[in-house]
Amino acid sequence: MNKHILLFAFLVFVYLTTLLSCKKDPPIIDINKPDSIPTYNPTPYELDIPEVLKNKTPNYNTNNPLTNEGVKLGRMLFYDPILSKDNTQSCSSCHQQNFAFTDPRQFSIGVDGIAGTRNSMQIDNVLWKKPFFWDGRAADIEEQALEPVPNPIEMHLSWVEATKKLKRHASYPSLFYQAFGDTIIDSLRIAKAIAQFESILISSNSKWDQFLISNKTPFEFFTPEEYAGYLIFNSETGDCFHCHTEDVMLTDNLFHNNGLNATHNDYGLGAINNNPEDIGKFKTPSLRNVEYTAPYMHDGRFNTLEEVVEFYSFGLQVSPTVDPLMKFAHLGGVQLNEEERAQLVAFLKTFSDDSFISNPNFSSPF
Numbered sequence: 122m123n124k125h126i127l128l129f130a131f132l133v134f135v136y137l138t139t140l141l142s143c144k145k146d147p148p149i150i151d152i153n154k155p156d157s158i159p160t161y162n163p164t165p166y167e168l169d170i171p172e173v174l175k176n177k178t179p180n181y182n183t184n185n186p187l188t189n190e191g192v193k194l195g196r197m198l199f200y201d202p203i204l205s206k207d208n209t210q211s212c213s214s215c216h217q218q219n220f221a222f223t224d225p226r227q228f229s230i231g232v233d234g235i236a237g238t239r240n241s242m243q244i245d246n247v248l249w250k251k252p253f254f255w256d257g258r259a260a261d262i263e264e265q266a267l268e269p270v271p272n273p274i275e276m277h278l279s280w281v282e283a284t285k286k287l288k289r290h291a292s293y294p295s296l297f298y299q300a301f302g303d304t305i306i307d308s309l310r311i312a313k314a315i316a317q318f319e320s321i322l323i324s325s326n327s328k329w330d331q332f333l334i335s336n337k338t339p340f341e342f343f344t345p346e347e348y349a350g351y352l353i354f355n356s357e358t359g360d361c362f363h364c365h366t367e368d369v370m371l372t373d374n375l376f377h378n379n380g381l382n383a384t385h386n387d388y389g390l391g392a393i394n395n396n397p398e399d400i401g402k403f404k405t406p407s408l409r410n411v412e413y414t415a416p417y418m419h420d421g422r423f424n425t426l427e428e429v430v431e432f433y434s435f436g437l438q439v440s441p442t443v444d445p446l447m448k449f450a451h452l453g454g455v456q457l458n459e460e461e462r463a464q465l466v467a468f469l470k471t472f473s474d475d476s477f478i479s480n481p482n483f484s485s486p487f
């Protein structure tokens with residue numbers, strides 16, 4: 122008799138728990154209901170590689186081919202505050218298109234109101250860049266995309282919670298299915314979709330790009346002031362080209378101490394690899410769209426390009442790891458006079474690509 126009661130109680134328990142769990146979380150895609158299953162027919166995304174980038178090898182991830190469905194999903198995720206703890210912040214909060222996907226604040230503020238210690242970075246031409254972050258701690262763009270969501274000073278949402286929210290959402294389960302072909306939603310797929318969207322953020326239409334694909338000499342192509350700046354940038358006078366290379370990328374993708382500090386609070390690359398020789402080294406940022414990416418440097422200490430060129434002229438600090446390319450560090454810098462500094466700034470503005478910051482395909486889908 123007792124046995125029967127126990128069995129009955131157990132069955133009631135099982136019935137109620139299944140009922141409750143079904144009530145709480147109805148599956149949006151139900152394999153028993155063919156109507157609820159979206160089609161999986163991914164269309165390869167036709168990435169139009171512009172002429173100026175054609176002879177550079179892109180770092181495609183063969184495990185994450187670009188598809189229309191993946192890019193669309195990534196674009197939604199990039200702009201959707203659903204990936205933050207209190208639904209207030211998305212990637213785009215700190216990477217705003219009109220600032221070439223940077224944050225105009227010196228330090229971005231996360232969902233808990235805590236400011237970081239680094240300035241946000243531009244997102245463009247990522248297929249031709251790596252590693253990522255000022256200190257290079259993410260080897261590729263997908264690894265990078267895994268960081269901001271759980272980061273306590275950024276979006277501060279655990280992956281368990283993030284995936285739960287997406288699974289309950291009215292349209293994400295279907296969008297993930299269309300992009301990846303089954304009902305799994307996890308951190309890797311979120312990162313893959315975001316990486317696909319970031320991969321299409323190509324900037325290639327600045328005056329500088331147009332010059333690179335023209336058959337003209339710099340003298341013929343640029344205004345006299347820009348041309349004077351070009352000569353400063355690309356010669357020993359200003360000595361910028363060694364690190365901000367004289368090509369479409371405007372970065373050597375390497376790490377240098379460019380003389381910002383005599384002593385270092387932020388060790389940069391040196392904190393990642395524990396190598397004392399790398400203390401104070403940071404990734405050379407691309408100067409593409411530099412007119413729009415203020416404030417400048419890893420800690421956003423300079424507000425204007427004029428301040429930056431003044432720093433390279435007279436403000437350099439010597440420390441044990443200062444780059445040997447900063448040849449005039451002991452004199453404070455390359456000593457450009459006022460006219461030369463203005464010419465250099467005029468040349469830096471030829472890196473601006475207005476069509477990139479206004480491209481409607483890169484803006485919020487909401």
Ligand code: HEC
Nearest residue numbers: 211212215229230231239240241242253254255256269275
């Ligand atoms: C609270 C502000 C904030 C949010 C939100 C944020 N980022 Fe960032 N992002 C930053 C900062 C600051 C850095 C530089 C951090 C560092 O180097 O330590 C950065 C760096 C990056 C970089 C590196 C670029 C490079 O060239 O190395 C990429 C890519 C990026 N973020 C993408 C994203 C994506 C994708 C999301 C959303 C999943 C996101 N970010 C959310 C502030 C933010």
Ligand code: HEC
Nearest residue numbers: 359360361364377379403404405406417418419433444446
């Ligand atoms: C030894 C390599 C090196 C040389 C030479 C060099 N830079 Fe830099 N540049 C860097 C590095 C590294 C950073 C980032 C430093 C940091 O934030 O700690 C940087 C940052 C910048 C930034 C800020 C960009 C941003 O998005 O925050 C600008 C602008 C800039 N450099 C312009 C120049 C100009 C102009 C010259 C020539 C006068 C020059 N650089 C020479 C390596 C170099």
